[in-house]
Amino acid sequence: MSGSPTQPAVTSVRRADAGEGSGSVELRSISKSFGGVTVVKELDLSVRPGEFLSLLGPSGCGKTTTLRMLAGFEQPDSGEVLISGAAVQHLPPHKRDVNTVFQSYALFPHMSVAANIAYGLRQRRGIDRAEIRSRVSEALDMVQMTRFADRRPSRLSGGQQQRVALARALVNRPSVLLLDEPLGALDRKLREDMQVELKLLQSRLGTTFIFVTHDQEEALSMSDRVAVMLDGRIEQIADPYTVYERPATAFVAGFIGQQNFLPGTPADGGRAIEIDGGTIHPGEPVTTPGPVRVAVRPEAVRVAETPPAEPANALPGTVAAVSLLGDVLQYVVHADAGHELLARVPRRQAGRLAEGARVWCSWAPADVHVFPAEATPRDSTRDSTRDPIGSAK
Amino acid sequence: MTSAHRGPRTAWRAAPAGLLATPALAWIALFFVAPVGLVFWYSLGRKPGLYQTHANDVLTLDRYREALGDTFMTSFAGTLRIGLAGTALCLAIGLPFAYWLAVKVRPHRRFVVLALVLVPFWTNFLIRTIGWQVVLSPEGFASRALQSLGVTDAPFSMLFTRGAVLLGVVYNYLPMMILPLYVALDRIDGSLREASKDLGANRWRTMAQVTLPLARPGIAAGLLLVFIPLMGDYVTAAVLGGARGTMVGQLVASQFQQAQNWALGSAMAVVLILVIAVTILATALAGAVCTWLLTRRRRSELAGLAEGSPA
Numbered sequence: 232m233s234g235s236p237t238q239p240a241v242t243s244v245r246r247a248d249a250g251e252g253s254g255s256v257e258l259r260s261i262s263k264s265f266g267g268v269t270v271v272k273e274l275d276l277s278v279r280p281g282e283f284l285s286l287l288g289p290s291g292c293g294k295t296t297t298l299r300m301l302a303g304f305e306q307p308d309s310g311e312v313l314i315s316g317a318a319v320q321h322l323p324p325h326k327r328d329v330n331t332v333f334q335s336y337a338l339f340p341h342m343s344v345a346a347n348i349a350y351g352l353r354q355r356r357g358i359d360r361a362e363i364r365s366r367v368s369e370a371l372d373m374v375q376m377t378r379f380a381d382r383r384p385s386r387l388s389g390g391q392q393q394r395v396a397l398a399r400a401l402v403n404r405p406s407v408l409l410l411d412e413p414l415g416a417l418d419r420k421l422r423e424d425m426q427v428e429l430k431l432l433q434s435r436l437g438t439t440f441i442f443v444t445h446d447q448e449e450a451l452s453m454s455d456r457v458a459v460m461l462d463g464r465i466e467q468i469a470d471p472y473t474v475y476e477r478p479a480t481a482f483v484a485g486f487i488g489q490q491n492f493l494p495g496t497p498a499d500g501g502r503a504i505e506i507d508g509g510t511i512h513p514g515e516p517v518t519t520p521g522p523v524r525v526a527v528r529p530e531a532v533r534v535a536e537t538p539p540a541e542p543a544n545a546l547p548g549t550v551a552a553v554s555l556l557g558d559v560l561q562y563v564v565h566a567d568a569g570h571e572l573l574a575r576v577p578r579r580q581a582g583r584l585a586e587g588a589r590v591w592c593s594w595a596p597a598d599v600h601v602f603p604a605e606a607t608p609r610d611s612t613r614d615s616t617r618d619p620i621g622s623a624k
Numbered sequence: 625m626t627s628a629h630r631g632p633r634t635a636w637r638a639a640p641a642g643l644l645a646t647p648a649l650a651w652i653a654l655f656f657v658a659p660v661g662l663v664f665w666y667s668l669g670r671k672p673g674l675y676q677t678h679a680n681d682v683l684t685l686d687r688y689r690e691a692l693g694d695t696f697m698t699s700f701a702g703t704l705r706i707g708l709a710g711t712a713l714c715l716a717i718g719l720p721f722a723y724w725l726a727v728k729v730r731p732h733r734r735f736v737v738l739a740l741v742l743v744p745f746w747t748n749f750l751i752r753t754i755g756w757q758v759v760l761s762p763e764g765f766a767s768r769a770l771q772s773l774g775v776t777d778a779p780f781s782m783l784f785t786r787g788a789v790l791l792g793v794v795y796n797y798l799p800m801m802i803l804p805l806y807v808a809l810d811r812i813d814g815s816l817r818e819a820s821k822d823l824g825a826n827r828w829r830t831m832a833q834v835t836l837p838l839a840r841p842g843i844a845a846g847l848l849l850v851f852i853p854l855m856g857d858y859v860t861a862a863v864l865g866g867a868r869g870t871m872v873g874q875l876v877a878s879q880f881q882q883a884q885n886w887a888l889g890s891a892m893a894v895v896l897i898l899v900i901a902v903t904i905l906a907t908a909l910a911g912a913v914c915t916w917l918l919t920r921r922r923r924s925e926l927a928g929l930a931e932g933s934p935a
Contacts, residue, residue, distance in 0.1 A: 302818075302822055303822075304821075323821065323826070324821040325821045325822070325823075325824045325825055325826050329822075330822055331818075331819070333818070333819060334815075335813065335815050337815040337816050337818065337819035338819075339816060339819070339820075340838070341837050341838055343926070345926040346922055346926060349922070349925070349926060350820070350825075350833075351823035351824050353922075354824035354825045354829065355824060360921075360925050363925060363926075364925055364926065364929070368929055371929060377929065378930055379930070380926070380929040380930040399823070400822075400823075403823065
């Protein structure tokens with residue numbers, strides 16, 4: 232798990248024919264339904280060659296179906312799939328220049344690790360034995376599995392199987408690599424190591440990676456761009472920073488990281504929002520008419536025993552719970568007006584406040600995001616792995 | 625570290641692991657090993673007189689010489705032919721069906737189809753076979769249908785032909801082939817087939833390189849479940865094959881019943897057991913050799929990669 236940055240084998244695995252448009256992916260108005268239920272709705276997506284793109288969303292959002300339509304396991308009901316500029320929606324999987332890393336790895340149990348990796352090369356014409364051997368050897372080297380070459384997959388750990396699955400796909404030098412939640416079965420530490428390795432591998436190879444995940448941290452840490460999906464549509468597609476800092480919809484705001492949502496009504500021509508127990512000033516005037524939802528990230532919320540100098544964007548309340556999440560302290564504050572606020576403070580910065588302490592929660596206008604009220608963020612979008620005390624409503 | 629006091633629970637755990645198999649082992653010893661041993665013992669004896677079935681006062685291999693006579697060998701060859709052809713036909717018909725059932729049929733409908741496969745078992749084996757007599761007789765349904773279609777103009781009998789025996793055999797034994805094949809195919813993760821196609825193999829290569837190799841245990845079980853009882857079956861052959869359908873099982877039974885010659889009947893039974901065993905071993909060996917030959921290239925190509933030897 233060293234993930235050493237320089238490996239001689241990699242250079243020759245790099246795609247030699249990285250010509251114009253090779254490795255690009257385009258979905259044009261793709262729709263797919265199963266038994267009357269529409270899973271993907273007129274989805275458009277454009278992926279640049281060599282890009283690391285994540286499809287992120289809750290289960291049932293259509294991300295895996297989208298990936299399966301790229302691989303050729305599902306046919307879209309309508310729309311076009313273009314890979315490296317050519318329409319492929321009618322081609323079967325074995326004629327597409329893509330390879331898949333499956334969630335279950337799908338290694339052939341009756342073949343050795345080396346034979347698994349050689350499988351794709353054997354299906355092609357015009358590759359002689361010596362080349363198969365040298366490419367398998369390179370691929371084994373690339374994922375540091377050389378000494379397990381003769382083992383059966385059943386005798387490997389989950390992380391090792393994952394590497395073999397990766398090597399088996401990459402040895403074919405596909406234009407596009409599709410990854411269907413490949414890290415989902417690994418324990419947390421291993422998953423974080425693999426995230427780093429995958430990212431390094433991708434930037435060395437220059438292969439387009441399309442990565443399906445429901446884990447927002449994973450998507451943010453690895454991707455060049457993240458496409459957040461909901462109900463068969465892309466809610467927002469942007470680089471991780473933008474998705475996190477400037478969520479386009481309330482759903483994206485709630486799904487990526489955590490949010491405090493406060494219902495309110497715009498006032499003063501959009502320069503203020505009235506909420507229960509106070510007034511919130513947004514960074515930019517609100518143009519939305521009617522009721523709104525104000526979103527504030529827990530890490531933007533300051534907690535202090537004294538009222539802030541500026542009275543705006545502050546709510547008094549009582550500390551209901553304190554928990555230590557590694558390097559940050561998380562407070563759950565019951566505001567006097569009834570809101571429950573989540574605040575995250577770097578552990579070293581602030582002295583620890585006890586439960587029951589009277590506090591003021593405050594945040595800067597720039598940290599305020601405003602969304603129309605009717606879009607309801609889902610409860611399931613809370614990041615449960617980071618939140619040992621449960622979520623604040 | 626050993627525990628100081630052992631409760632009844634630990635005592636139970638310390639019991640030999642074979643304990644659970646004891647009832648089955650006892651049953652097999654009493655009702656299988658002992659009778660087969662007895663048959664083998666009788667086969668070394670003789671029929672001493674008209675009213676006695678067997679005697680072992682003189683041990684001899686003469687019964688085997690008698691058993692391997694012309695009549696026996698003829699029907700033996702016929703039995704083996706029916707056994708091999710019937711098993712092969714069951715595999716040829718059962719494999720596509722089991723694949724369809726395990727892969728193509730929607731999960732909630734599989735149960736219904738499986739139940740339909742088992743429906744024939746609800747009727748007695750003999751009655752089902754005799755039912756075919758009605759269908760295949762010159763005045764039967766099959767003949768009339770062929771006549772009305774203009775295939776033949778005279779009444780036509782399939783009854784008492786080798787074809788009729790084969791038909792009855794496949795009809796009676798097909799479920800025994802389908803069930804283990806279905807179980808084996810159903811257990812293969814669908815993502816393995818997808819992975820194979822993803823890596824560039826079309827559906828036939830996927831079948832040859834992934835599906836069939838992984839279904840091998842089921843194929844072996846199906847072959848055994850059909851071939852072994854089929855070699856000993858004589859009811860199907862007697863009912864549908866008449867005089868031409870004489871199977872070894874029939875000869876053995878007639879030695880025990882009509883001829884009252886247990887010694888000769890036993891010798892025939894032992895020969896039958898040996899032939900079945902040899903056929904199975906030969907098939908298994910042929911399968912292993914084929915696999916070895918087919919994967920030889922693959923193995924030689926990738927040999928020694930783990931040691932990091934240069935290509």
